[in-house]
Amino acid sequence: MIETVELQAVARDGSLRRVKLALELAPRPMLSVELEGRDLGSGSGDNVFVALMNARLILEQEGQLLCCQGARVNVFASGMLQQFSGGRQAYVLTDKQSLADSEIVDVLAPASPDEVVTVAEQRAFVFRFFKLDDRSSGQA
Template sequence: MDNRFDQDSYSDSSVSQPKWAEEVGLQTVDSDGLLRSVTVYIGPPSTALITLLDDGSLTEISGSDYLDCLIQARRQLERDGRLLCCQGARPDVHPSGQLRQFTNGRQAYVHFLDAGGEAPETVDIFDPAPPEDVVSLDDQRAAIIRAWNTRHPGNQIWPINQSRIVKAHRS
């Protein structure tokens, strides 16, 4: 599904000028299980730029790294009630800071609670994933926090309740 191509060969002039390093075909799934195709154009490794082609609409997304771009694309799709079916949307996938820095956010670890001391598997966040394996950004964050708290009971992270913070500052 990874097709490397030169931007000049793409006929749609509304796609930005950078030469896209890759074109990845993915699917989205909604709450009714309806699948729809989307295409992600990924900029070269020196950039943090993707373009999401969804139902003929192009959205250019730039960020601090590829993971940041993916999060923005997922957030946009989630506002429409859809989940992006990619490895980066699985509840057990998250990069370490070091891996994120070294791969410009392109690779992430698959975290298992009982890995038995083995190094975790890494995946490309833009690789396809089955619809039943993906979750929303909020659910993914909650799963990562649960996994951390299970592995590190003496150094737990608690989800932040934004409304409680706002109320505390108003008091």
């Protein structure tokens, strides 16, 4: 079964464009990306959150940021939540003591253009939030 999600993408100049994502879960989560009717390819991964990060990287090559909850700077899918929800849900990180107290969002739900960032910016925020050293290349 394929689920279609229609969202917006925002460019650096603030202009908005229409994005259609087609989510296929089997055999492995994959998000096909269509920008205003043009097929850009697809991002895949072990779960929906990872597939979304890879789809976002495709859009970033076009100078676009996907306007979805999973692209907000302070949204993070813990390993346990990724396993529980297949990566479809993630936590909104706040200064609360525990992730258990955090809001949970659908990573493919719409978000405001002023809330979304690049994959690298989101990754850097998460590492700072948890006070971790990021020794990887920054790729999803």
